[in-house]
Amino acid sequence: MSSKLKGKVIFFATNNINKFNEARRVLSRYKIAVGMLRVKTLEIQSESLEEIAKNSAIHAFQQCHLPIIVEDAGLFVEALKGFPGPYASYVYKTIGNEGLLKLMKEATNRRARFQSMVVYFSEELESPICFKGEVLGEITETVREGCSGFGFDPVFKPLKSEKTFAEMDIDEKNLYSHRAKAFHKFARWYKSLKI
Amino acid sequence: MSSKLKGKVIFFATNNINKFNEARRVLSRYKIAVGMLRVKTLEIQSESLEEIAKNSAIHAFQQCHLPIIVEDAGLFVEALKGFPGPYASYVYKTIGNEGLLKLMKEATNRRARFQSMVVYFSEELESPICFKGEVLGEITETVREGCSGFGFDPVFKPLKSEKTFAEMDIDEKNLYSHRAKAFHKFARWYKSLKI
DSSP: OOOOHTTEEEEEEOOOHHHHHHHHHHTTTTTTTEEOOOOOOOBBBBBBBHHHHHHHHHHHHHHOOSSSEEEEEEEEGGGGGTTEEEHHHHHHHHHHHHHHHHTTOOOOEEEEEEEEEEEOOOOTTOOOEEEEEEEEEOSSSSSOOOOSOOGGGEEEEEETTTOOGGGOOHHHHHHOOOOHHHHHHHHHHHHSSSS | OOOOHHHTEEEEEEHHHHHHHHHHHHHHHTTTTEEEEEOOOBBBOOOOHHHHHHHHHHHHHHHSSSSEEEEEEEEEGGGGTTTEEEHHHHHHHHHHHHHHHHTTOOOOEEEEEEEEEEEEEEETSOOOOEEEEEEEEEEESSSSOOSSSOGGGGGGETOSSOGGGGSSSSSHHHHHHHHHHHEEEHHHHHHHHHO
């Protein structure tokens, strides 16, 4: 790969094709080319998405020396003291949406927020740069599957919508989503650089 | 600290006084002196206790250059596909015992196991050494607090006992516990060394 090309493509280190598709859809509006890089990133245990994502970005960069993005997301449910938080993907794999709804059975406060932390790192930078996105919403009473989405999307409804994330297509989800907000912030910063 | 003394004391890197007391009780039977070392250890996200504990041990050793033990434990509930697994302490802090019982409300299979991974590392070793302990049991129908215990101890009953871990004192818990088994294995190995 030529160094010229290297400067024009950034790499999103993820194994989650849904996350990649959501990110690519946002970045394409800014004409930013992004590749999906399947690399094992180190994730630390922490309640801070920023700490997790920064560490992952440094670790991923050390492996490939390419301009790299990592993203870490979490679902924070108020009535459950923030659970599942940054461990959303492990919790989804084990107890799933049904488990989350069981925990919420008698909860009157159903407020929750999805957070996304996008971190960019490249050889020009001294330290990784973070962009945070957040969406407020609530945990639905039932699992509401739809045409897309993954993870806890079928039980999360943004405040200003009647649909769960799973009932929206990517473009509609990106109007609300934590991930899209973080990627928009990143993209505006990236386009402001003189490269 | 003299190098002679260094060779005779080992350090358990933990912030959990309950864990430390359980370990000390076992090690004292082998006349192994152990100190509690409050050091921030790096924990990675992984479903393998061994991988988490090995990484922590290396990280802790790099900070102090003392003979070091770290221990990582997990609670694996069959009906919940292994949840909460290695994230037991985060899950306990958020949804707690009541949350776990909600998830198990209609479960007929209540089998669970506690696992402990004790890892030792010192400057004489090329790589950390692991000692695994396990106890089979079941998740009780109610929270059964007692004189001691911490975390999920009030809802875990070893197969061969009528009491939960929380209803036992340390000596009785150590007859069954995953942690005691792993520390016994470590102690026998440690005593077999020519030091």
